[in-house]
Amino acid sequence: MHQRALLATVGLAVAATLATATQAGASGSVLTTGSSSGPSVAVGDVLTASLVSGTKARIATTQGGTSGITCSSSGFSATVTGNPAAPGTATETLTAHTLSTCTTNITGATGVQSITVNNLPYNTAVTSGGSLSVTAGSAGPIQTTLKIGTILGPITCVYRATGLTAAPSNTDNSLTFTDQLFTKASGPGTCPANGYFSAKYGPVVDTTQGGAAVFVN
Template identity: 60%
Template sequence: MGVRRTVLTAGCSTAITALLAAGPAFATGAGPAAGNVLTLGGAGGSAVAVGDTLTSSLSPGSTVAIRTTSGGSTGITCTTSSFTATVTANPTAPGTATESLTAHTFGGCTSNIVGTTGVQSITVDNLPANTTVSSSGALVVGAGGSVRTTVKLNTILGVTTCTYSSTGINGTTSNTDNSITFANQLFSKASGPITCPSTSYFSAKYGPVKDTTQSGSPVFVN
């Protein structure tokens, strides 16, 4: 649910796929309710249908932080980001639902990395990306595969292209505000000159996650 549902790397658009982890479902710490893993109307509510589209943007007041060190202040900050995912399986709880992260975007990005003057773009490269969300509240973007992103940085010498990869980024869902939180998820540089940091750590909070096929109803995890 991408980035659930998604993601990204240090510049990652990452992506992330979403977009696109806690509690029973979007609720940290609560025991699973009866019904399916993903529900509408509340924990234990009606099941989210296979094929439904889930979307979310940054939680109010949140930004994307892509840092060169875990918890550091140097890196990229984006003021907008969103993801879109399609539900591919939603079994009875407890269990693991799956989604396909189809889009994960970033905007309003700035950089304070030495040698850079701005951010031209952040793109998630290998969409769609498999995403899983379990009754425990754990969400994984790029499950069983990888997340790859391309970051283009402006420098005084021109545009520098950096690519990053991760074997999967982990998030935590909360039913309190139907959100997904990613904290310090590591991406490693796959290619790019010395201007590109060797690592990047992705943090962001998305919510509420909504089922736009069902009139934008908030999604709960059980």
């Protein structure tokens, strides 16, 4: 009886160990590569993305409006600073965000000379369930400087946002910003009062891991 009891105890212990290991392996991380059950994105990995093919980034003067600036080239780069087990929140540092090859149909504007994203890096947080937020870093507020040509000469318009949100998708490994509000911080009266930023980036890839697609869990 003693031997049977001992064997039963050992069997239960092994079963419990296997169950714990299975649960730990199944939990995964918030960010993985290749698939939702793929390898975890490592802290320090660099994630990048450009505009989804066939799409453009827009800065509209009104929410959902057609007047504003359209850019055919845009991309970002971020470094992962934390990637816990899912469900949870992964963190990144947004180190670069560019917009170029831009045109405008704003009344009185003759062209877009440049768009510069200021005060990088920004802080980003990606939560399980599908949401991403961008907040200001130590360098200053989220800010973008637009240099626009007008019929009266070039003008400089500076816009700021209190924060940005985006929706990740594992269907195409994309990240979508929709009508993110920027308000004018400085510039002449010919600068629009607001700018609403929309863009879809993808696929988001882990360049440190050879360009593997990134999934949010």
